[in-house]
Amino acid sequence: MTRVPTPAEPASPPHNAAASAPDSVPSSRVAKRSLSRRFLNRPEVGSLMGAVAVFVLFMAIAEPFRSLDAFTTVLYASSTIGIMAVAVSLLMIGGEFDLSAGVGVVTSALAAAMFAFQFSTNVWIGVAVALALSLTIGFVNGLIVVKTKLPSFLVTLAMFMMLQGLNLAVTRAVTGSVSTQSIANMDGFGSAQAIFATNVSIGEFSVRITVLWWILFVALATWILLRTKVGNWIYAAGGNPDAARAVGVPVNFTKIGLFMSVGFMAWFVGMHQLFRFNTVQSGEGVGNELLFIAACVIGGCALMGGWGTAIGAAIGALIFGMTRMGIVFAGWNADLFMFFIGATLLVATVLNLWVRLRTARR
Amino acid sequence: MPETTSNIIELAGVGKNFGNIHALSDVSISVRSSEVSCILGDNGAGKSTLIKIISGLHQHSTGTYKVDGKAVKFASPRDALDRGIATVYQDLALVPLMPVWRNFFLGSELTSGFWPFRKLRAEEMRTTADAELRQMGIQVPDINQQVNTLSGGQRQVLAIARAIHFGARVLILDEPTAALGVKQAGVVLKYISAARDAGLGVIFITHNPHHAFMVGDHFTILKQGTVDLSAPRAELTLDDLTHHMAGGAELEALEHELSRMEAPDVGAVHELHEHRMGETK
Numbered sequence: 001m002t003r004v005p006t007p008a009e010p011a012s013p014p015h016n017a018a019a020s021a022p023d024s025v026p027s028s029r030v031a032k033r034s035l036s037r038r039f040l041n042r043p044e045v046g047s048l049m050g051a052v053a054v055f056v057l058f059m060a061i062a063e064p065f066r067s068l069d070a071f072t073t074v075l076y077a078s079s080t081i082g083i084m085a086v087a088v089s090l091l092m093i094g095g096e097f098d099l100s101a102g103v104g105v106v107t108s109a110l111a112a113a114m115f116a117f118q119f120s121t122n123v124w125i126g127v128a129v130a131l132a133l134s135l136t137i138g139f140v141n142g143l144i145v146v147k148t149k150l151p152s153f154l155v156t157l158a159m160f161m162m163l164q165g166l167n168l169a170v171t172r173a174v175t176g177s178v179s180t181q182s183i184a185n186m187d188g189f190g191s192a193q194a195i196f197a198t199n200v201s202i203g204e205f206s207v208r209i210t211v212l213w214w215i216l217f218v219a220l221a222t223w224i225l226l227r228t229k230v231g232n233w234i235y236a237a238g239g240n241p242d243a244a245r246a247v248g249v250p251v252n253f254t255k256i257g258l259f260m261s262v263g264f265m266a267w268f269v270g271m272h273q274l275f276r277f278n279t280v281q282s283g284e285g286v287g288n289e290l291l292f293i294a295a296c297v298i299g300g301c302a303l304m305g306g307w308g309t310a311i312g313a314a315i316g317a318l319i320f321g322m323t324r325m326g327i328v329f330a331g332w333n334a335d336l337f338m339f340f341i342g343a344t345l346l347v348a349t350v351l352n353l354w355v356r357l358r359t360a361r362r
Numbered sequence: 363m364p365e366t367t368s369n370i371i372e373l374a375g376v377g378k379n380f381g382n383i384h385a386l387s388d389v390s391i392s393v394r395s396s397e398v399s400c401i402l403g404d405n406g407a408g409k410s411t412l413i414k415i416i417s418g419l420h421q422h423s424t425g426t427y428k429v430d431g432k433a434v435k436f437a438s439p440r441d442a443l444d445r446g447i448a449t450v451y452q453d454l455a456l457v458p459l460m461p462v463w464r465n466f467f468l469g470s471e472l473t474s475g476f477w478p479f480r481k482l483r484a485e486e487m488r489t490t491a492d493a494e495l496r497q498m499g500i501q502v503p504d505i506n507q508q509v510n511t512l513s514g515g516q517r518q519v520l521a522i523a524r525a526i527h528f529g530a531r532v533l534i535l536d537e538p539t540a541a542l543g544v545k546q547a548g549v550v551l552k553y554i555s556a557a558r559d560a561g562l563g564v565i566f567i568t569h570n571p572h573h574a575f576m577v578g579d580h581f582t583i584l585k586q587g588t589v590d591l592s593a594p595r596a597e598l599t600l601d602d603l604t605h606h607m608a609g610g611a612e613l614e615a616l617e618h619e620l621s622r623m624e625a626p627d628v629g630a631v632h633e634l635h636e637h638r639m640g641e642t643k
Contacts, residue, residue: 227481227482227484228473228480228482229473232460232464232467232468232471232482235459236457236460236468239460240455240456243456243457244468244469246451247455247469249468306457306458306459307459
């Protein structure tokens with residue numbers, strides 16, 4: 001019970017005395033946050049330290065890892081996970097998951113291959129059909145999540161299983177086998193391959209085009225997150241959807257858009273696989289959705305949303321690429337890949353948590 | 363105070379029924395610019411129903427609600443906002459993990475360029491948010507810091523500054539000091555009077571008569587959905603207000619009853635009684 005001894009002058013409650021004190025006290029306390037602390041509070045920092053550690057480890061123990069060729073291989077291995085991780089990280093920042101992303105890649109590739117082959121069209125028609133299908137899957141995921149308010153974990157888990165079943169069943173029904181026929185000599189294959197799966201030489205250094213696409217997509221996603229209205233909406237939709245709605249942010253629109261961008265990236269990676277290998281195995285892709293999520297989490301995206309960056313997810317994907325190829329170059333048993341990824345995930349999340357606890361409190 | 367302008371908001375005989383329950387009946391209040399109108403009341407007195415009517419979440423069942431002299435019936439909070447009536451709710455509608463300036467402009471971002479390349483005018487938003495907050499008298503050490511590093515009072519002020527910047531003429535503050543410590547509540551009260559001095563009409567909902575008396579120009583006490591007391595500052599003392607808020611006559615009766623019941627055991631209650639009597643004089 002706080003008694004006010006004499007009712008203060010109404011127009012001028014303790015203007016300077018009482019009120020400026022609580023202001024100046026925290027400001028002098030907060031000012032201590034040094035530049036290094038602010039740097040440590042970036043979401044990517046844990047993953048950056050992890051990436052450096054993994055890099056140093058394999059540089060030290062694996063002779064072949066040190067060549068430029070090995071580096072391009074690592075970049076390629078990172079890019080196929082990294083392109084998906086771009087969209088998955090945006091979705092996670094927006095507060096949702098997509099477990100159907102892994103098989104969604106295969107669904108898209110199967111659709112393009114089978115449509116073009118069965119109807120004997122130019123492969124670009126198949127590519128367009130696959131794009132429409134992938135965007136529709138994303139839209140349906142998003143619509144169900146925002147309309148029912150069910151956790152996206154459940155909705156996309158259901159979508160994951162349905163797509164997995166359809167991939168197998170439809171492929172067998174259409175082609176009579178578990179994979180699609182080769183489309184390598186159909187119209188438009190060459191130009192599509194040039195877009196999705198060619199090698200690009202930069203100087204003496206030849207790299208798969210997916211690496212360049214990956215860098216482009218990361219840059220684009222970073223620009224969207226930090227410099228556009230939509231980026232603001234994504235952080236707000238994940239951080240506090242009710243508050244976002246109250247100030248006029250179209251939260252449902254944003255979330256559906258994020259699911260569709262995951263669909264778009266699934267289509268892109270699907271097209272890469274199709275035009276690199278000419279055929280698609282219908283049973284592939286299962287389990288990859290968790291790798292995408294793991295890359296994002298290693299890169300500092302919060303599971304509950306509202307926190308993370310696309311660059312962090314890219315570093316997470318790079319850790320995957322380095323580990324996958326590093327194990328091979330070091331001559332270890334490749335079966336250990338998953339073990340190392342698991343260990344990295346655990347260390348990275350603990351490190352992120354520790355860094356955040358150390359720095360978030362002023 | 364510059365001028366005695368006409369009422370921005372005027373409610374006359376407003377009532378609200380939910381089915382056969384009369385949540386509010388015959389409530390009349392008005393708010394002018396540069397005036398803080400306090401609405402006090404115990405839990406269940408009808409305070410929240412009243413704010414919801416004023417802010418457009420509910421529609422009144424009886425009486426008239428006039429804004430700038432014209433009778434209105436709002437279909438949504440957007441209608442109220444368009445007329446400059448902004449509500450700062452207890453949860454404040456802030457996103458804790460986002461920087462201060464992004465929160466300030468959330469949902470009303472400034473952009474330039476055309477569609478695929480339309481980008482935020484980030485620097486302008488930072489400086490505007492910083493200037494607006496300074497004008498309200500709070501200085502955040504870093505406009506880029508996350509909202510969750512601000513104190514409760516600073517967050518409250520951020521929400522108020524945002525409402526003012528986006529064109530509020532009347533601010534409805536729902537229990538802004540309820541969850542705050544003494545100092546933080548003082549900070550918020552200071553900004554309420556700053557908003558009043560900037561020419562806004564403020565409706566300050568609270569159940570704390572001390573806080574109300576420090577900034578209020580007019581006091582309305584609600585009790586069980588009706589107006590128990592409506593008086594300008596000049597006709598009241600803090601003790602009157604506290605007395606009314608605490609239940610006034612009812613409390614006296616209760617006190618009387620208690621003192622009679624425990625008569626044989628004199629002690630505590632008697633002392634309390636004398637103490638209170640002494641205080642009110």
